[in-house]
Amino acid sequence: xxxxxxxxxxxxxxxxxxxxxxxxxxxxxxxxxxxxxxxxxxxxxxxxxxxxxxxxxxxxxxxxxxxxxxxxxxxxxxxxxxxxxxxxxxxxxxxxxxxxxxxxxxxxxxxxxxxxxxxxxxxxxxxxxxxxxxxxxxxxxxxxxxxx
Numbered sequence: 146x147x148x149x150x151x152x153x154x155x156x157x158x159x160x161x162x163x164x165x166x167x168x169x170x171x172x173x174x175x176x177x178x179x180x181x182x183x184x185x186x187x188x189x190x191x192x193x194x195x196x197x198x199x200x201x202x203x204x205x206x207x208x209x210x211x212x213x214x215x216x217x218x219x220x221x222x223x224x225x226x227x228x229x230x231x232x233x234x235x236x237x238x239x240x241x242x243x244x245x246x247x248x249x250x251x252x253x254x255x256x257x258x259x260x261x262x263x264x265x266x267x268x269x270x271x272x273x274x275x276x277x278x279x280x281x282x283x284x285x286x287x288x289x290x291x292x293x
Contacts, residue, residue: 149245156197159251160189163238172230180221199254200247210258211265218266228259 150156164185168174177183194205217223235255239248 147243150200150243150247150251152201153193153197155243156200157189157193159238159242160192160196162242163235164189164192166234166238167231170230170234173227173234176217176221176223176227181217196251200250211262214262214266223263223266225263228263232256232259 147155150159164177168177168185191206191208194203195208195210197203198206214223232255236252239251239255243251
């Protein structure tokens with residue numbers, strides 16, 4: 146294991162190794178290769194820009210990641226199990242190569258991103274807090290359930 150993520154070269158190692166694993170994965174690999182027909186040579190620098198921006202506020206990624214997933218979801222419904230596998234592979238990859246504050250951030254942000262994109266492709270809010278309700282809403286639900 147290396148130390149923590151420090152720069153673009155670390156991000157590149159992380160992203161390249163992740164996509165090597167993802168493409169080979171029996172569950173999500175075909176989504177990348179057969180459905181999205183992802184050109185890895187084209188995609189890797191974009192994903193490095195994305196993660197360098199997420200981890201180091203580099204400001205390099207200016208695309209709409211959600212839109213790409215919405216288009217893909219319209220062709221092939223992206224189920225919870227695919228996001229879970231993506232996340233499992235990402236976290237294992239981070240843990241294998243890096244440890245520290247930025248590595249932890251890479252895992253936290255991946256969890257947030259996977260959850261948000263999954264909720265959005267389902268037509269729900271991207272927020273982790275979509276199920277939180279004000280106290281009065283819970284009181285109304287309780288009253289409805291008891292017939293009061």
